[in-house]
Amino acid sequence: MNTIDSDAERLLDTETSPDSGPAASPATPIPLPTALALPAPQRPVVAEVAVSAASPSHEPAAASSPAPAPSSTPAPSAAPTPSVPPRVLVLANQKGGVGKTTTAINLGTALAAIGERVLIVDLDPQGNASTGLGIGYKDRARSTYDVLIGTAALREAIRETAVPRLHIAPSTIDLSGFELEVANERDRAFRLRSALAALNGAVDPAHHYGYVLVDCPPSLNVVTVNAMAAADAILVPLQCEFFALEGLSQLLKTVEQVKTTLNPGLSIHGVVLTMYDRRNKLAGQVVTDVRSFMGDKVYQTIIPRNVRVSEAPSYGKPVLLYDLKCVGSQAYLKLASEIIQREKQLRAAA
Numbered sequence: 001m002n003t004i005d006s007d008a009e010r011l012l013d014t015e016t017s018p019d020s021g022p023a024a025s026p027a028t029p030i031p032l033p034t035a036l037a038l039p040a041p042q043r044p045v046v047a048e049v050a051v052s053a054a055s056p057s058h059e060p061a062a063a064s065s066p067a068p069a070p071s072s073t074p075a076p077s078a079a080p081t082p083s084v085p086p087r088v089l090v091l092a093n094q095k096g097g098v099g100k101t102t103t104a105i106n107l108g109t110a111l112a113a114i115g116e117r118v119l120i121v122d123l124d125p126q127g128n129a130s131t132g133l134g135i136g137y138k139d140r141a142r143s144t145y146d147v148l149i150g151t152a153a154l155r156e157a158i159r160e161t162a163v164p165r166l167h168i169a170p171s172t173i174d175l176s177g178f179e180l181e182v183a184n185e186r187d188r189a190f191r192l193r194s195a196l197a198a199l200n201g202a203v204d205p206a207h208h209y210g211y212v213l214v215d216c217p218p219s220l221n222v223v224t225v226n227a228m229a230a231a232d233a234i235l236v237p238l239q240c241e242f243f244a245l246e247g248l249s250q251l252l253k254t255v256e257q258v259k260t261t262l263n264p265g266l267s268i269h270g271v272v273l274t275m276y277d278r279r280n281k282l283a284g285q286v287v288t289d290v291r292s293f294m295g296d297k298v299y300q301t302i303i304p305r306n307v308r309v310s311e312a313p314s315y316g317k318p319v320l321l322y323d324l325k326c327v328g329s330q331a332y333l334k335l336a337s338e339i340i341q342r343e344k345q346l347r348a349a350a
């Protein structure tokens with residue numbers, strides 16, 4: 001077994017007990033710099049869920065000039081083949097400040113650390129995922145707005161990050177005008193799906209990914225619907241606070257609507273409880289309530305409230321680069337291993 005296999009196995013073997021509490025860490029923390037320096041896996045861990053062949057005809061405009069290949073891009077031979085589409089997971093909750101962006105950044109980093117090739121698509125005009133991954137405004141000449149509006153291909157917007165194998169398509173405030181601009185366009189809900197299909201069909205393996213994580217804005221608007229129409233599954237961050245369940249029914253209803261009208265394959269991948277504070281009795285009650293409402297859709301891993309997690313974005317870094325050993329980093333590594341396990345189960349059941 002090579003190094004990456006043993007590192008990944010170590011993560012995957014980590015027990016995730018409901019009783020272990022959110023601060024519990026894998027027995028042996030992965031030395032991230034080593035893990036991140038590893039080559040991409042020979043076989044992607046992801047399930048193959050094809051982006052619908054019946055996608056609407058809208059395609060983003062052809063690139064005016066090819067985007068430069070990121071310097072840390074692994075050798076083409078190590079990348080997944082075009083015939084295996086990425087697993088598209090969308091982080092959605094119309095409630096603000098629940099941990100969508102923090103989870104996109106740090107789950108993406110943890111998956112990359114395990115060896116996956118990951119693309120984060122920033123679909124929030126606030127651009128917090130882009131800033132949190134150190135992408136300055138001058139590096140956002142092409143953004144997800146250009147992609148959705150059809151003036152750039154997704155590959156033109158993609159930037160590398162400080163984390164090997166983790167790329168991002170950044171966003172800008174322009175995205176806030178998207179809804180009005182496409183109000184009369186029939187294919188307005190399918191822009192992201194088309195862009196991802198074009199990316200996956202491209203010959204350049206530098207832009208083939210095992211996972212695409214889409215960070216949504218805190219609303220159920222046409223941008224979020226684009227994400228849901230392109231998704232294989234939704235990942236719902238819920239903050240461990242009194243109003244945690246408020247709005248969840250509305251979100252689930254929207255997911256159902258998208259499923260019946262736009263994307264029959266859509267499912268809820270899981271609910272991740274965030275910002276858990278063990279000193280707060282109410283937080284424990286929220287965990288119990290959410291588990292009784294959503295059952296085993298709730299991941300065993302709970303993300304603790306941790307000051308290192310909230311400090312990291314101001315340095316333009318994921319918390320796993322900022323402080324690998326803190327409980328927040330360890331929780332996100334654990335969540336990544338749980339998600340990969342869940343993916344394996346979904347594949348086995350398919």
Ligand SMILES: Nc1ncnc2c1ncn2[C@@H]1O[C@H](COP(=O)(O)OP(=O)(O)OP(=O)(O)O)[C@@H](O)[C@H]1O
Nearest residue numbers: 096097098099100101102218275304305306309310
């Ligand atoms: N585990 C955590 N511990 C401490 N602070 C956290 C944690 N997770 C998130 N935060 C902080 O909570 C705030 C909201 O998090 P985040 O931006 O990820 O939420 P969001 O759902 O993306 O928000 P929005 O709806 O505005 O996009 C941020 O300041 C973030 O740093």
Ligand SMILES: [Mg+2]
Nearest residue numbers: 100101124128
């Ligand atoms: Mg956000």
